[in-house]
Amino acid sequence: MLAARQLGAERIIAMSRHDSRQKLALDFGATDIVTERGDEGVEKIKELTGGYGAHSVIEAVGTQESMLQAIRSTRPGDHVGYVGVSHDVTLDGQELFFSHAHLHGGPAPVRQYLPQLIDLIWTRRIDPGKVFDLTLPLDQAAYQAMDERRAIKVLLKP
Known part of the structure; x- marks a missing residue:
């Protein structure tokens, strides 16, 4: 959420069922909270985005359910980025193909971002x-x- 806000996202939808995480998401810039999971979560995302799905989705849980929910919540032609290593996630090639979602993941080039991030923290623009x-x-x-x-x-x- 911090990164999305720093990059100028107008709408940031967080998915969480836990009060403490919801509060933190809102503090970090989330505009909407979705508590539903699975198909219900996908439908809620589509409802919030006029039926289209989200432009960019970050999958940060690493489970089968969260990966499928991320792909199914993404607007056709747009992107899912997954962070960390997924656990026992298998993808149906046909579903992925027809989702038209771009799936990206891998180690982050952290050193590339460190000078800017350190400045944002040092100047207290993010915490x-x-x-x-x-x-x-x-x-x-x-x-x-x-x-x-x-x-x-x-x-x-x-």
Whole structure:
């Protein structure tokens, strides 16, 4: 959401069923929140976009359901970017072909963006640290807290 806002997106739709994540999405620039999943989530996205689907979709969960929802929510001819490594996702070639969606993923060229991002943080135009809503010692199970939705992201300290 921060990136979409920085790049000038007029409408940013976040998908979340969790109050803390919804609030953070709105703080980061989301204009709409969709709580539905699967076919219902796709229909809600299409309703919000005049029946067309979203121009650009980011898939950041990495599951079969989230990948299909992302592809099906995308306006024909536009783009799905997936971040991270998907888990057991298989795509039906025929569905992908007829979706007309461009699917992009892979390691991000982080060094390319670092100078601009550091400046945005340093000048306090963005505050990405808001994602950390729980602090734990290194030896505790941070992923468990995120998996159980007790935390958005965990900051680990020695």
